[in-house]
Amino acid sequence: MMRALLVVLAALAFPAAAAAHATLQSASPKFGVELQRGPPAIRLHFDQYVKILPGAIEVLNGSGANFAGVARTAGTDVVANVRPLRVGAYTVRWRAVSADSHVVSGVWTFGVGVPALSVNDAYGAGGPTRTEDVVRWLWFLGLALTIGALGLRLIVLRGLEVPRALERKIAVTAGAGAFASLQVGVAAFSLRSEDALQLPFSRFLYGDLSPMAATRFGRAFVAMTLAFALVLALVYLAWLVDRVEFLVPAFVLALVFAGGLSFSGHDAVDPGSSWKTEIADWIHIDSASLWIGGLATMGGLLWFEAPQLRSPAFARFSRLATVLIALVLAAGIYLSVVRLPHLHDLWTAGYGHVLLVKIGLVCVALVWGALHKFVVGPAVGRGDAGLMSRVGRSLVGESLVGVAVLLVAAILVDSKPPARPVPPPATATPTVAHGR
Amino acid sequence: MRPPAELVHWLFAVGILFVALCLLCEAIVGKEVWQMRAWRKYLWPGLAFTMGLLLWPVMAFFTNSAIHMYAHGSWAEVLMAAGAAELGLVHGRLRSPWWRLTWPVAFVVTGTAFIVHEQNPWFFARSAFLHHLLGWTFVVGAVIPLALVWRPRSSVLRASFALTIVAVSVMLFADRDVAPVFGHLSPLAGAPHR
Numbered sequence: 001m002m003r004a005l006l007v008v009l010a011a012l013a014f015p016a017a018a019a020a021h022a023t024l025q026s027a028s029p030k031f032g033v034e035l036q037r038g039p040p041a042i043r044l045h046f047d048q049y050v051k052i053l054p055g056a057i058e059v060l061n062g063s064g065a066n067f068a069g070v071a072r073t074a075g076t077d078v079v080a081n082v083r084p085l086r087v088g089a090y091t092v093r094w095r096a097v098s099a100d101s102h103v104v105s106g107v108w109t110f111g112v113g114v115p116a117l118s119v120n121d122a123y124g125a126g127g128p129t130r131t132e133d134v135v136r137w138l139w140f141l142g143l144a145l146t147i148g149a150l151g152l153r154l155i156v157l158r159g160l161e162v163p164r165a166l167e168r169k170i171a172v173t174a175g176a177g178a179f180a181s182l183q184v185g186v187a188a189f190s191l192r193s194e195d196a197l198q199l200p201f202s203r204f205l206y207g208d209l210s211p212m213a214a215t216r217f218g219r220a221f222v223a224m225t226l227a228f229a230l231v232l233a234l235v236y237l238a239w240l241v242d243r244v245e246f247l248v249p250a251f252v253l254a255l256v257f258a259g260g261l262s263f264s265g266h267d268a269v270d271p272g273s274s275w276k277t278e279i280a281d282w283i284h285i286d287s288a289s290l291w292i293g294g295l296a297t298m299g300g301l302l303w304f305e306a307p308q309l310r311s312p313a314f315a316r317f318s319r320l321a322t323v324l325i326a327l328v329l330a331a332g333i334y335l336s337v338v339r340l341p342h343l344h345d346l347w348t349a350g351y352g353h354v355l356l357v358k359i360g361l362v363c364v365a366l367v368w369g370a371l372h373k374f375v376v377g378p379a380v381g382r383g384d385a386g387l388m389s390r391v392g393r394s395l396v397g398e399s400l401v402g403v404a405v406l407l408v409a410a411i412l413v414d415s416k417p418p419a420r421p422v423p424p425p426a427t428a429t430p431t432v433a434h435g436r
Numbered sequence: 437m438r439p440p441a442e443l444v445h446w447l448f449a450v451g452i453l454f455v456a457l458c459l460l461c462e463a464i465v466g467k468e469v470w471q472m473r474a475w476r477k478y479l480w481p482g483l484a485f486t487m488g489l490l491l492w493p494v495m496a497f498f499t500n501s502a503i504h505m506y507a508h509g510s511w512a513e514v515l516m517a518a519g520a521a522e523l524g525l526v527h528g529r530l531r532s533p534w535w536r537l538t539w540p541v542a543f544v545v546t547g548t549a550f551i552v553h554e555q556n557p558w559f560f561a562r563s564a565f566l567h568h569l570l571g572w573t574f575v576v577g578a579v580i581p582l583a584l585v586w587r588p589r590s591s592v593l594r595a596s597f598a599l600t601i602v603a604v605s606v607m608l609f610a611d612r613d614v615a616p617v618f619g620h621l622s623p624l625a626g627a628p629h630r
Contacts, residue, residue: 023500104501182492186509190502205506206555209499222496229492229512233485236520240529 038085145177148293292402299395485519547574
């Protein structure tokens with residue numbers, strides 16, 4: 001143990017074996033630009049001198065052909081000439097050795113006569129994996145916990161005498177959700193960047209992520225990170241000074257910035273998307289988060305911590321849930337119609353299969369919710385003591401179905417909807433243009 | 437529009453220096469005198485908490501390498517946690533003295549992140565040297581807040597804690613330069629720019 005500790009300390013104290021690493025300061029052409037003509041050269045400007053390897057700069061078209069010449073250094077710059085480029089989208093991949101042997105890498109895209117691809121779709125990127133599905137699911141869960149706990153406190157328990165222990169647990173739940181959203185956001189951004197960079201983790205650590213930060217997903221990550229850090233701070237302050245008023249801006253921020261996922265998902269970027277699909281997706285996420293998170297908080301915390309609040313809270317949540325479910329269904333149906341050009345896509349396309357599973361789970365949750373509203377609700381109102389303890393478990397059960405819905409939703413978000421039929425072009429357009 | 441990295445380091449150095457001077461005043465005059473005005477007891481814990489919060493934008497905007505992003509994120513978390521724990525203790529919502537362990541933990545995490553994310557050797561350039569020195573100051577200096585968990589009223593320990601943070605702020609002010617350190621600058625470090 002002591003020997004291991006000494007080795008770690010020595011490695012930290014004398015990092016000369018690890019090499020110096022350079023940082024890319026600027027690049028030409030810039031990230032994500034649309035050029036009228038192909039660039040004569042690619043130029044990378046670093047903050048220190050670097051060495052080059054064969055293939056230090058690659059300019060790849062959609063089929064992986066490389067148009068870059070042999071790279072050379074010029075001071076702290078690395079330059080490679082580029083052969084004439086046709087109209088199309090291009091990916092630049094670069095790597096350089098700084099100091100002894102440490103390799104720094106990066107990727108960005110540009111377009112010639114067409115808009116640049118998102119760096120997520122750079123040549124060589126593999127697309128979302130199962131790990132990304134799980135991360136996105138955890139992200140949804142974090143949002144649901146934050147929005148649900150805050151919504152329950154501010155809407156359902158408004159004006160009621162809330163015991164201090166419950167107040168604290170609601171704050172802990174909302175704070176844990178915000179903290180999870182922050183952590184999972186970083187993980188999601190890292191995974192997306194790792195896929196675009198196509199690097200093993202040890203080299204990814206020194207990869208340049210700035211082109212990713214300039215994508216829609218990157219901007220959503222930045223905005224959500226800042227917002228949920230503030231939510232976390234506000235929730236803590238509300239608990240610290242015992243002022244529920246601090247939860248109001250926290251709730252509003254969480255609701256608004258949960259829309260970052262809508263801003264960067266299918267409903268913002270795929271064909272057929274518009275501001276209406278973005279808004280619909282945002283409403284879908286917020287309503288589902290409030291419903292599932294509120295249900296979990298009520299079943300898991302309120303039911304056991306504050307028995308005196310069961311009856312009024314159940315009645316109020318039941319009314320709120322009716323509105324939320326209506327919003328979830330309306331937005332979900334609208335988005336399904338936009339995403340699936342034909343009804344048969346439901347059973348012929350992979351996206352449709354996942355959507356069917358989601359619809360099935362939502363139906364289970366709806367039936368369970370209807371039982372709560374129409375059968376259990378009146379009994380809770382009468383204060384049926386024998387029923388009360390079982391209702392808590394039943395609420396947790398319904399929220400677990402909601403958690404499963406979120407898992408399928410995460411897979412759905414990472415799946416590609418079926419392509420929409422493209423109308424034939426009215427006139428022929430030139431497909432070739434050229435370089436310099 | 438992203439501010440230059442130097443500017444961000446200096447802004448945080450100012451905040452850290454202010455925290456350190458508050459701690460030094462508290463150590464010199466004693467807790468009772470320092471806390472005679474209620475707002476003063478919240479001053480440095482509140483500032484530490486706010487600086488932790490402000491490190492999140494640094495994490496999100498400075499993405500020129502993944503390891504820098506993780507380092508800034510870990511500093512944001514531990515500084516927020518330590519500030520929050522101190523706020524809870526001075527306000528009376530937290531009672532266990534073990535919450536003070538958040539400071540030595542914050543020091544160790546911060547120091548390790550400094551050392552790990554600086555991959556250049558000590559004498560590569562001034563910034564590399566200072567990153568290593570900052571890292572080791574935090575790692576070794578963690579002993580002081582750790583001792584404060586058991587001896588919270590010790591003036592010597594409180595003054596040492598404050599002076600460690602003063603040293604950290606001075607190093608942060610001097611950081612980020614591509615400049616020689618003790619007359620040495622690696623030929624790979626690029627041209628001195630200041």
